[in-house]
Amino acid sequence: MVSAGMVCSTRPPSGSSSPSSSSTALHRASISRPMPSSGFNQPSSRSSMSSEPFRARRQRVLNRLGDGVLVLPTAPVRLRNGDVPHAFRPGSDFHYLTGFDEPEAVLVATRSSAREHHAILFLRPREPDREIWDGPRLGPRRAVKQLGFDEAYPMASLYERLEGILGKTKRLFYTLGADGLMDRSLERVFERLAVADYRGNPSAHPVIEDPGPRVATERLVKDRDGIKALDRAAVLSAAGHRRAMAFARPGIMEYELQAEVEATFRRLGSRRNGYESIVASGKNACVLHYVANDRKMRRGELVLLDAGAELDMYTADITRTFPVSGTFSEPQAEIYRIVLRAQKAALRAVSPGRLWNAPHQAAIRATIDGLRALGLLKGQRKRLIAKEAHRRWFMHGTSHWLGMDVHDAGGYIEPDGKPRRLRAGMVLTVEPGLYFSPRDRSVPERYRGIGVRIEDDVLVTRSGRRVLTEAVPKELSEVERLCQGQEA
Numbered sequence: 019m020v021s022a023g024m025v026c027s028t029r030p031p032s033g034s035s036s037p038s039s040s041s042t043a044l045h046r047a048s049i050s051r052p053m054p055s056s057g058f059n060q061p062s063s064r065s066s067m068s069s070e071p072f073r074a075r076r077q078r079v080l081n082r083l084g085d086g087v088l089v090l091p092t093a094p095v096r097l098r099n100g101d102v103p104h105a106f107r108p109g110s111d112f113h114y115l116t117g118f119d120e121p122e123a124v125l126v127a128t129r130s131s132a133r134e135h136h137a138i139l140f141l142r143p144r145e146p147d148r149e150i151w152d153g154p155r156l157g158p159r160r161a162v163k164q165l166g167f168d169e170a171y172p173m174a175s176l177y178e179r180l181e182g183i184l185g186k187t188k189r190l191f192y193t194l195g196a197d198g199l200m201d202r203s204l205e206r207v208f209e210r211l212a213v214a215d216y217r218g219n220p221s222a223h224p225v226i227e228d229p230g231p232r233v234a235t236e237r238l239v240k241d242r243d244g245i246k247a248l249d250r251a252a253v254l255s256a257a258g259h260r261r262a263m264a265f266a267r268p269g270i271m272e273y274e275l276q277a278e279v280e281a282t283f284r285r286l287g288s289r290r291n292g293y294e295s296i297v298a299s300g301k302n303a304c305v306l307h308y309v310a311n312d313r314k315m316r317r318g319e320l321v322l323l324d325a326g327a328e329l330d331m332y333t334a335d336i337t338r339t340f341p342v343s344g345t346f347s348e349p350q351a352e353i354y355r356i357v358l359r360a361q362k363a364a365l366r367a368v369s370p371g372r373l374w375n376a377p378h379q380a381a382i383r384a385t386i387d388g389l390r391a392l393g394l395l396k397g398q399r400k401r402l403i404a405k406e407a408h409r410r411w412f413m414h415g416t417s418h419w420l421g422m423d424v425h426d427a428g429g430y431i432e433p434d435g436k437p438r439r440l441r442a443g444m445v446l447t448v449e450p451g452l453y454f455s456p457r458d459r460s461v462p463e464r465y466r467g468i469g470v471r472i473e474d475d476v477l478v479t480r481s482g483r484r485v486l487t488e489a490v491p492k493e494l495s496e497v498e499r500l501c502q503g504q505e506a
Contacts, residue, residue, distance in 0.1 A: 019293055019324050019335050020306050020449060020471070021418040021425045067330065069166030071243040072117040075236065076137055079115060080129035082232040086189030089180070089204075090115065090125045090229065091197055105290065110422040111233045113331050117165060120156060122173055126183060136168050138179075143172040177207055184224060185211050191229040231429070237421060238428030239443035244421065245477060247332035248445060249486060251288070252475055254327040255334035256489035258282040262325075263340050263491075263500040268317040272297040275321065276311050283327040292333025293424045296324035299342060303469025304453040306414060315342045320350055322469055331422050335447050336487050337473035344502040346494060349464040353452050354494060356388030357470045360450040361492075364416050368448065368476050368483040373437040374430055378416035381450040385412050394461055410460070411453055417446045420475055442480045449473030 080088065093109035106121045116125050120141060127137040144157035158170035171179060184190060184207060194201055208223040240248065258279040265278045276297045283291065298308040299315040303322035315321055319342045326334040339354065341347075346354060363384040364377035386402050389395040395407050402408070419426035426445075432438050440446075451471035454461050475486040491497050499505070 019296070019326070019337070019424050019447075019473075020414040020451070067117060067243050067247075069117065069164070071241065072115060073137070073166055075241070076115050076127055077129075077133065077135050079229070079233055079236050080127060080135050081132055082236065083129070083191050083227075083229055084189070085129065085187075086191055086224075086227070087183055087187045088125065088127045088191040088229055090127075090192075091200060092118070092121065092123045094197060095121050107290070108331070110331065110427070111230065111237075114233070114237055114422060118156075118161070124173070124176055126180070128183075128187075138169045138171065139165065139167045140171055140173050140176045140179075143174075177203055180204075181207055181211060184208075185214075188221075188224050190224040190226045192226055193228050193230055194226060234427035234429065237426065238419060239441055240421060240445055240477075241443070244332060245443070245445075247330040248334070248421070248475070248477070251292070251327055251329040251332050251334040252336075252486040253489070254283055254286045254288050254329060255325065255336050256487055257286055258325060258327060259323060259336055259338050259490045260500060262323050263338070263497065264503060266315065266321055266340065266342050266501060268315060268342055270315055272299055272302075272311040272313050272315060272321070275315070275323070276325075279323065279325050286327075288327035288329050290328050292326040292328040292335065296322065296337075298322040298324075298469065301456045301467040301469075303339065303471075304455050304467065305469075306453070317343045318347060319343075320346075320468065320470065322471055324471065324473065326424065333420070333422070333424050334475055334487060335420055335424050335473060336475065336490055337449055337451075337471045338490055338492060338497070339470045339472065340497050340501050345498055350468055350470075351494060352392060353454070353465060353468050353470050356385060356392070357450055357452050357472050358492060358494070359388060360384040361448060361472045361474070364448045364450060365474070365476065365483065365485065368440065368446070368478060370440055370442050370478055370480060370482075372440050374417065374440055374444075374446070375415075375437050376440075377446075377448050381416045381448075382408055382412070385450060385452065394465075410458075412451060413453070414451065416450050417448055420445045420447055440478045442478050444478045445486070446476055446478070447473055448476055 090112055092112040095106055096104050098104045108119055123141040129135045139161050142155050144155055161167055161170035261282045262279045276295050294309045297311045299321040300319040302308045320339050321342055322339045324337040360381040364381040367376040367380040385408050386399055419428045453469040454465045456467040472492055477484045
């Protein structure tokens, strides 16, 4: 999925203002149709990984942060419409450090040494009456035993206990502005701490630092468990794309093809997509983030499918473009071959020590060469690159980080202002494309309305690269065979 630009509602301490009306609605039970307290529970409240990887991740992040207290809430629950909540997904940073899936939870952690830390999880208590409606909760006691936390307490005690914890520290690692209710509640904690120690002329609050950039730096290089999860997500996603190629035919709606892809994801164990599926047939393929998926697919057209399954909170991100009728027309094949050559050139540019944008530069060179060969661009390659002549038809970057988020955490620029260099363990997409608007009079009519993108997920290894999504065919003849019902 091309990138356009290359936390939790918590209970305030007693005496503070009440939550917003939407937050209140989430805690209100109706006699006729009880409202889930925070969105319906997922089938499990913890990752399939053991607790040890999460403890190791917490230690590495805390070592980056240094002395102080980390306070990290999960994502908030949000209402979709009326009293219906969006399906809950934990915040990625929170889950990366906890492995905990339930809503209304906060991690509080401090480092005791370079090898030891103390982690406390605040979460919803067990409530049998509530669990009849929403499903089982883990509860504090089992959180310690099953998730490896040092302590766990009900959410209602968060701010009272934070007073004792923050009263002993001069640094707080917390992201201001992500959760207004929690920001205001922490302000009241700071006020009470200052009043209690007024004779000491204390600071109004500890030094507050955003932990996000350091968590992102840690997430950028995947650990062994993260790579395993990405491998599994890639396998599921590849199966969905192969199914789509075999299923596509003239006369079906784009959303029917979407249903086949996502049903494959679900059957193989993915509970949700990593992002909204793009099923763009005909001229819709020229809209980069087209998600309406409501057009009837016609004979002789291409369909661009950009879809990825999420598994264990990690997502794949695959794009393939293939013929609805099973065979590329000659103009379609000409454009497709340019994009495929560009993608292969970009893949060869992925290796440790190279700049992260080296794949993009390689893709541009190959794309311009292909457009020159078709007569769509004229002039010397070097001059065309300097003029960015490709951007009329290839207007996005070639790569973005991939992991727990489809456009994953981690900066692209080093502190010295230079592009980041690739390291073993990083995962990025490689996805060049060409898009010729149906209204583009600068190209021959036979190319108008053609949009092609080819995207794979790539792990940087010590010796080079490994394409995680190579199970989905992309050679022109292999794509046609699969679309015609033959095994590629």
